[in-house]
Amino acid sequence: MLFLFAMYPIHFFESIPSTNTLAKKLAENGALHGTAVIATSQTEGRGRLGKSWHSVAGKGLYCSIIVRPKLTPQDFPKITLAAGLGVAQAVDRIAGGFSQLKWPNDIFLNGKKCGGILTESSAMNEPDGRRFAVIGIGLNLSSSLEDFPEELYGKATSIFLETGIFSDASQVFLAIRNEILQLLDVFCNDGFQPVLTAWKRRDFLLGKETECVGFDGKILVGVSLGPDDEGQLHVKDLKGEIHTVLSGDIRLAGKVIKKPVDASL
Numbered sequence: 001m002l003f004l005f006a007m008y009p010i011h012f013f014e015s016i017p018s019t020n021t022l023a024k025k026l027a028e029n030g031a032l033h034g035t036a037v038i039a040t041s042q043t044e045g046r047g048r049l050g051k052s053w054h055s056v057a058g059k060g061l062y063c064s065i066i067v068r069p070k071l072t073p074q075d076f077p078k079i080t081l082a083a084g085l086g087v088a089q090a091v092d093r094i095a096g097g098f099s100q101l102k103w104p105n106d107i108f109l110n111g112k113k114c115g116g117i118l119t120e121s122s123a124m125n126e127p128d129g130r131r132f133a134v135i136g137i138g139l140n141l142s143s144s145l146e147d148f149p150e151e152l153y154g155k156a157t158s159i160f161l162e163t164g165i166f167s168d169a170s171q172v173f174l175a176i177r178n179e180i181l182q183l184l185d186v187f188c189n190d191g192f193q194p195v196l197t198a199w200k201r202r203d204f205l206l207g208k209e210t211e212c213v214g215f216d217g218k219i220l221v222g223v224s225l226g227p228d229d230e231g232q233l234h235v236k237d238l239k240g241e242i243h244t245v246l247s248g249d250i251r252l253a254g255k256v257i258k259k260p261v262d263a264s265l
């Protein structure tokens with residue numbers, strides 16, 4: 001079903017395999033900047049690194065937004081950070097409180113994950129008018145503890161569990177899309193720095209002991225220093241060496257680190 005809101009088309013479905021998959025097809029066929037796909041549930045929802053996204057029917061926001069920002073190919077990877085900031089700002093406005101961002105694509109409330117972003121792009125050798133990105137967003141709105149797999153207890157949450165507020169998915173979507181499109185305008189007109197500065201104020205990992213997979217395939221343990229001007233994460237290990245994390249799964253390291261590490265560059 002197709003709706004029009006403020007000239008931005010919305011394709012709505014009760015159930016769909018993946019909003020990102022359909023949005024990419026629409027974008028390849030010329031869908032306009034701001035076009036979105038929303039589903040009440042997904043049967044094949046996915047996240048980064050090939051992970052599946054747990055889409056509880058009727059209790060979350062599952063959507064994908066097509067964007068065609070006037071950015072260089074080198075700047076397209078930064079869209080994920082801008083999108084995360086947009087989601088966080090919208091969540092704060094709707095539910096109150098202060099949400100945080102875990103590099104590169106997770107939304108956190110009270111130390112637990114309540115949402116994630118999967119950004120997929122067209123080929124970067126496409127001409128300016130043809131390049132696009134699809135911003136896939138999964139946000140837990142009214143999920144209860146029983147809705148999550150047991151292995152996610154204490155790790156995943158919803159806006160309702162943390163605030164007691166039942167959020168209307170359509171209103172949350174409109175707020176998120178508005179924030180994201182505005183931030184992309186800022187990015188295109190004023191550069192990435194204003195977006196990055198606001199993102200860093202919400203950095204969930206900054207100064208915390210983390211572990212991730214390094215370029216050599218080994219587990220890298222160190223303190224997160226936050227993203228640089230290019231959006232790439234830096235981690236300082238126990239020896240004081242600084243490593244760049246381009247992408248990958250990064251998580252809190254628990255009690256792996258036995259001595260403090262200076263979190264400054």
